[in-house]
Amino acid sequence: MAKSRIRKFRESFLYAGRGLRLCITGERNFRVHMTAAFYVTAAAVMGHVTSTEAAVLCLCFGLTMGAELMNTAVERLCDKTARGYDRMVRDAKDIAAAAVFVCAAACVAVGVCIFLMHGVLAAALRFLAARLWLAMVFLVTVPAAVWFVFFFGRKQ
């Protein structure tokens, strides 16, 4: 009994992992969020954000990626049920997309507060300017990031 409950608990993580993998390989917008999170995290570390700022950034990443996952789930359900053009499907998809947009806009506002108004971006740029080799490493990651966003995973 206890064993099967533990197994069920473990399985729920496996299913969630599968959903995450589906989005990483099948949804370009999700990979955009992941790439943005990578560069924002790097800038935050180099700009020495406070622990509160780091926590807010983590919330932002979770919010946008969670919204994108929900948006994808809505899209797939709609595509499964719709037979041709359907006004309700259009509305559902547009509203789900709006949810992602609202979350992303809130994250941009948070980014402006932390990186511009609190000077974290300037500190990160100073950090990089003092370590040109690291700046070069970041430049090298840009083509890899572009490939990841546009060409990784299943064809869309």
Ligand SMILES: Nc1ncnc2c1ncn2[C@@H]1O[C@H](COP(=O)(O)OP(=O)(O)OP(=O)(O)O)[C@@H](O)[C@H]1O
């Ligand atoms: N069956 C449908 N009936 C009516 N409108 C639809 C239908 N399918 C899609 N649309 C409209 O087309 C838009 C784009 O839908 P689509 O499924 O291509 O999403 P998408 O561009 O792949 O979204 P995302 O970039 O978030 O993955 C929807 O927001 C909706 O307005």
